[in-house]
Amino acid sequence: MSEQSIDVPALRKDFPILDQYVHDKPLIYLDNAATTQKPQVVIDRINRIYTRENSNIHRGVHYLSNQLTEKYEQARQRVQRFINARHQHEVIFTNGTTHSINAIAYAFGEKYIGPDDEIIITELEHHANIVPWQVLCQGKGARLRVIPFNDRGELIMEEFEKHINNRTRLIAVNHISNSLGTINDVKQITDIAHRNDVPVLVDGAQSIQHQKIDVQQLDCDFYVFSGHKVYGPNGSGVLYGKEKWLEELPPYQTGGEMIQKVTFEKTTYNELPFKFEAGTPNYVGAIGTAEALSYIESLGLEAIEAHENDLLQYATSKLMEIPGMKIYGTADRKISVLSFLMEGIHHYDTGMVLDKMGIAVRTGHHCTEPLMDHFGIEGTVRASLAIYNTREEIDQLQQALLKVKQMFS
Ligand code: PLP
Numbered sequence: 001m002s003e004q005s006i007d008v009p010a011l012r013k014d015f016p017i018l019d020q021y022v023h024d025k026p027l028i029y030l031d032n033a034a035t036t037q038k039p040q041v042v043i044d045r046i047n048r049i050y051t052r053e054n055s056n057i058h059r060g061v062h063y064l065s066n067q068l069t070e071k072y073e074q075a076r077q078r079v080q081r082f083i084n085a086r087h088q089h090e091v092i093f094t095n096g097t098t099h100s101i102n103a104i105a106y107a108f109g110e111k112y113i114g115p116d117d118e119i120i121i122t123e124l125e126h127h128a129n130i131v132p133w134q135v136l137c138q139g140k141g142a143r144l145r146v147i148p149f150n151d152r153g154e155l156i157m158e159e160f161e162k163h164i165n166n167r168t169r170l171i172a173v174n175h176i177s178n179s180l181g182t183i184n185d186v187k188q189i190t191d192i193a194h195r196n197d198v199p200v201l202v203d204g205a206q207s208i209q210h211q212k213i214d215v216q217q218l219d220c221d222f223y224v225f226s227g228h229k230v231y232g233p234n235g236s237g238v239l240y241g242k243e244k245w246l247e248e249l250p251p252y253q254t255g256g257e258m259i260q261k262v263t264f265e266k267t268t269y270n271e272l273p274f275k276f277e278a279g280t281p282n283y284v285g286a287i288g289t290a291e292a293l294s295y296i297e298s299l300g301l302e303a304i305e306a307h308e309n310d311l312l313q314y315a316t317s318k319l320m321e322i323p324g325m326k327i328y329g330t331a332d333r334k335i336s337v338l339s340f341l342m343e344g345i346h347h348y349d350t351g352m353v354l355d356k357m358g359i360a361v362r363t364g365h366h367c368t369e370p371l372m373d374h375f376g377i378e379g380t381v382r383a384s385l386a387i388y389n390t391r392e393e394i395d396q397l398q399q400a401l402l403k404v405k406q407m408f409s
Helices: 008-012 040-053 063-083 097-112 131-140 158-163 186-195 243-248 283-299 301-320 347-356 369-375 391-408
Strands: 091-094 118-122 143-147 168-174 200-203 222-226 237-241 259-262 267-269 325-328 337-342 362-364 380-384
Touching: 040 063, 040 283, 063 091, 063 237, 063 283, 091 097, 097 131, 097 168, 097 200, 097 222, 097 237, 118 131, 118 158, 131 143, 143 158, 158 186, 168 186, 186 200, 237 243, 237 283, 283 301, 301 325, 301 337, 301 391, 337 347, 337 391, 347 362, 347 380, 347 391
Parallel strands: 118 143, 118 168, 168 200, 200 222
Antiparallel strands: 091 237, 222 237, 259 267, 325 337, 337 380, 362 380
16 A cells, blocks of 8 residues: 545635535535536636647647647547556547447447447446447347346356457446445456457446556546546546557548548558548547546546545445445455445435435435346445545445435435
8 A cells, every 4th residue: 555645625625616505505515426616727718728738739830730749639638547558549539438439339349340249348338338339239230138247236257258258349337336335347348358359348438437447457448537526527538448459440530631642433541540530529638637647647546446435434434324225236356436326215206305404415216227227226325435525424424415415304
């Protein structure tokens, strides 16, 4: 473990949005799995682009364009280092996780999926890692196979070996479940997959902000995430792919910038990474995301993990003190997400009353309807904790939930 620890009161000052009242109560923001708040350095970085640096990148001969092109490519380098990609051109900027998964579903599907082929996903997935594969399979006459999880919310790992066969073309799995917090053993999955020559796409939407990511160590073929969930701006994201795949896959969007030469007879494509970045990229989002990665790196990923793990243990024990409380997702290895229901109280009612007390949580199926079906429920209340949350906020959540219980009993 690193010596570094997080000074939460100091850190909270970096996030101006936290310092406000909602419904006359101090805001307690526990909806971090949906989106994280932005530190001042990220806000300032974006502000500086629009006040001093803005210009379309890559195509300019003038000063501003060249300067910002350099910053954009530095952002790519920053992402490369952060996830330990082997090459800078293995990092493609996108609009977010959903965009990245759709891009691979299209490009990979075009080249490698045919009738009777199979794609493996899991019962734990977010809709963003279900629907693109389902639509692809429907279009190509291929089949989707689904790895189940046990009642603690852990994938049944033996099922991977059972489901893989000579028709399996790809496995798509989330690193961490947004609804249950389960940390999946992605390395074990890539080992099994690669023994069978099957590539793996990892949905990192919920892992990039919580733990050190090393795509070479995970040995995943694709890793995708969204900037807005890692303290960066909305509308930006990353698609990492191993060079050999990105070289082989066709572009999923066409237009400017992704070309080498265009004539009316024929177009040839640009080299990586530009082949996958058609049109004007969201350079503001990319540079803002890189700034956010620098910010959390300065805090230390191990320190973040330690702080959030402490909050998870504390919150779990505080919630379990409440009679009639049921927590969904009790995996041995999980992050600071608490999905729960209180006996006889609808999740929506709980969320509405918490809101009136200044506490922001999410309610519903969290874009994981098949996961909710597994438990035979419609949805949960989800409190998802981040670097700026505190034990005091958990105490207030517990008190508020006791009041909700009183109101509805
Ligand atoms: N995958 C997971 C596990 C998620 O939690 C989310 C968002 O909540 C997504 C994918 C989709 O991310 P985005 O909406 O940023 O594209």
